[in-house]
Amino acid sequence: IAGITQAPTSQILAAGRRMTLRCTQDMRHNAMYWYRQDLGLGLRLIHYSNTAGTTGKGEVPDGYSVSRANTDDFPLTLASAVPSQTSVYFCASAVAGGTGELFFGEGSRLTVL
């Protein structure tokens, strides 16, 4: 039972490069989310999707884009990475309209130099 799978686990990236973080879930959850977690801080929502084919902006969407072509996959793209995007990125999924129980992946640590 995989749950939420993120890739890569870790990546070092030069500023200006394009990067896509992958996220796949096998729980058939409608809703998916991308959060970033910075040193000592809580999680901040980047983008979300309540169902396949729809996406929305979270608290910190600038510099990021997402797509939701199907239920299982929710990739996060940095079109032109900047050092302030150095962070740990967590993908999560949930039953849409639920109470807030999110299932998180193990995270992708991204360093932008």
Add this chain to the structure above:
Amino acid sequence: GESVGLHLPTLSVQEGDNSIINCAYSNSASDYFIWYKQESGKGPQFIIDIRSNMDKRQGQRVTVLLNKTVKHLSLQIAATQPGDSAVYFCAENRHNAGNMLTFGGGTRLMVKP
């Protein structure tokens, strides 16, 4: 300047003692309040939630208390064990904001053997 968020509040308890982790929230319109546990190098994991119309909910070794008057949430862990060592986050679910979670900054719990 340095963000105060870089230094997580830390609670240090003796193994076997009870732990109380506190959280203040801001939005009186939130419907659900949730506690997550994050172990080092892993994604957050759901512990327990509570609806806004309740003031107490118990789980296995954990109890969540909600005081809406002062917008305060607490997580009580009975007979704390070394495996409880982690960072604990509270989150609020605002249905009027698209069913998205807003996380607090987190508290680090350290259990001394």
